[in-house]
Amino acid sequence: MYIASNNSHKGLRTSITGFTMNDRKDTSVKRMAQLLQQGATMLADGCPKCGTPLLKVGDDIYCAMCDRRIVYASSDEEVETRTVKELLPELKETLLIKLRTLNVLIERENDTEALTKLANLMVLLLQALDKLKRMNA
Ligand SMILES: [Zn+2]
Numbered sequence: 776m777y778i779a780s781n782n783s784h785k786g787l788r789t790s791i792t793g794f795t796m797n798d799r800k801d802t803s804v805k806r807m808a809q810l811l812q813q814g815a816t817m818l819a820d821g822c823p824k825c826g827t828p829l830l831k832v833g834d835d836i837y838c839a840m841c842d843r844r845i846v847y848a849s850s851d852e853e854v855e856t857r858t859v860k861e862l863l864p865e866l867k868e869t870l871l872i873k874l875r876t877l878n879v880l881i882e883r884e885n886d887t888e889a890l891t892k893l894a895n896l897m898v899l900l901l902q903a904l905d906k907l908k909r910m911n912a
Contacts, residue, residue, distance in 0.1 A: 807839040
């Protein structure tokens with residue numbers, strides 16, 4: 776991208792000029808600008824290697840500075856989602872076991888203070904169970 780050196784572009788020209796001290800950086804900035812013009816979007820995340828704002832080009836995440844595709848963000852997220860999903864039935868079972876235990880404890884308990892604590896815990900467990908149900912456990 777060529778920036779005309781007239782006054783109307785002064786601010787932009789100055790910021791671009793700052794990068795020309797480093798040829799590689801200059802090239803990557805030009806590449807970024809080009810990609811943005813072509814409809815790429817700049818992401819809030821920086822490149823894990825160099826910190827340059829990542830670009831979303833189609834379905835790809837791309838670092839103009841390293842000139843490479845970044846796959847970590849989406850794949851990490853996918854892995855995490857999958858792991859949590861696999862854990863859900865187990866969590867549900869644990870919650871149900873705890874609720875059963877809690878039920879017995881509440882039945883035996885006569886102290887108001889202790890009952891309040893147990894009841895609060897039960898509400899929390901039920902909320903967690905409800906949340907799990909909404910996550911399709
Ligand atoms: Zn990078």
